[in-house]
Amino acid sequence: MTTTPDRAADPSRSGLLLSARGLTKNYGRDRAVDSVDLDIPERAFTTFLGPSGCGKTTILRMIAGFETPDAGSIVLDGRSLSGVPPERRPVNTVFQSYALFPHLTVFGNVAFSLTLRRHSNVDVAARVKRALDAVHMAEFGDRYPHQLSGGQQQRVAVARAIIAEPHLLLLDEPLSALDKKMRGHLQIELKDLQRRLGIAFVYVTHDQEEAFALSDIVVVMNKGRIVQRAAPLTIYARPANAFVADFIGAATLIPGEIIDGGGASGSAAIDTAIGIMQCPAMEGLAKGDKAVLAIRPEHVRIGADGLNATIRHVVFKGDRYLVEAEVNGVILRFLADNPLTPGANVGLVIDQDRAFITRID
């Protein structure tokens, strides 16, 4: 992409590609997006993650120009996008349903944006070939969309969206219609493509594994607001509140009260139904605050000196067994190498250095 080095070299932009302030969108009386502030760096893979209806797709559509914000602004490349129609934004989209033109061949679909700009036929053919090569679809140029599998259609949709060398590529749950294996393949390909092209990708998904596999930055959304914006590892290990902890992974959330520590210390003692635990804590929590302790399956192991637990359910997961055990009315989940018998009593040890205390909201 010829323009990327120039833009990266320009110090006035300091690596910031897109910035939105106070972005708001209402549908009737529902507030889909609620005064969102957002910065998207150049060349990064940013993912909006959240349950359906959290506003992530609406933000994407406002960036693409399909929706007009009710309030707020979007600045891309230092220029305001307000009033700029979709066709004049340096942004392209990969749609959830691919939205390939059924009356055009793969070649016709990929060449669509170039043919609108009156490029020479030779130039078009060469660039289409390059774009199709990039998604491993070079030999399918003559096919029609209905002759392709879902995964192949998806690749064509990506080729069509990158051929005009957008500054920003928007992807709206592009893999959600595919089976698990194909999804895994294409995740790797997309990540690889993003690195090679150096284009910033903004990706929307409700699948946290996908978000973690692909992203440099994950933006977790809920009810039209951004809840946490951080690197995948931080989101996982240091969820900003109970919603993030619950949405990411299979954490057990145990409410309690901070009885010691907190503040800037990074660690606190919390009094919960399963006892007092000394764990890393979200900044800003103070003694006396209500908080939640998030315990993930990998933080729990069987040990003779642990909490007294009763096995409730055992689910075979292929490589291991997911076990649900009850401690004083609280269900804890953990992974075991051997099947345990429901009803049996075991001791459970909590890894208090890795379980995390976070805010309720």
Place this chain on the structure above:
Amino acid sequence: MALVFHRAQLAVPVACMLILGCVLPLAVLVVFSVFEVDLDAFTLVPAFSGQSWVQMFTNPVFAFLIGKAVVSGAGTAMLAGFIGYPIAVSMTRLPVLWKGVGSIVLLTPLYTGEIVRIYAWRVVLGSEGLVNAALKWFGVIDEPLKFLLFSPFTTHLVLLYNNLPFMVLAIWISAELIDKRLIEAARDLGARPIDAFFKVILPLTTPGLAVGVFTVFALAAGDMMTPSLLGGTSGATPMAMIDNLFGTAFDWPLASALSLSLLVILFAFATGFVTILLRFDGARAVFRRGAL
């Protein structure tokens, strides 16, 4: 026992009706066209005579009438296409409730019956009609406009009015079925609204356009009442001629020959139009997608 049909078997009732109602009468026409008439006995005489066909091909009035029907039909279909297209596309943008209202309004004139509509047009377009009266009142004209009634203009205005709903409905359904995300995708890829129209909407609505053209052409070319009651001296049609030949003139062989010739020529033209329209990629893409 469960009733299970192959898809092809579902076509059996229609096929039976087509054979009984269309192929059989046509065969009868073919047979009649080579018979002779005994005017003294007032009967058809079975024979194998080419007399009616010779008349058919030598007397230019028949070719003229058929040609006139083709031009009328094609002209009406083309105008209906141009006028109906924007109406149909704007209907897709209406809220659901208004789509219902729109389609009812569109079809209301069809419930009134042709004769009522024709006399209504006479009231509107006549020398003392609404249009002339209004133009006079506003001082635009001094003498009533004569061409408004009993002229080819009248005929085609009313043919267009009568048949426009069929064109609009066909295009509307076709446009309604276009995935809105395709338009967004086109815009996203740099298409202005006008580009999106020519590159996505128009190709994908050609099936509707084809159905509309086929229907309006057939209805307009085959209409007899509108030209004869509103076209004045220009109102001669092959239909009226056939009616005459079967009835008053009692020349069933010639009537049969004219009917068959008209049918073949109208069918050839209609097939030609539709074939051209369906050659576009858009039409092929739509028909390929068939869900059943």
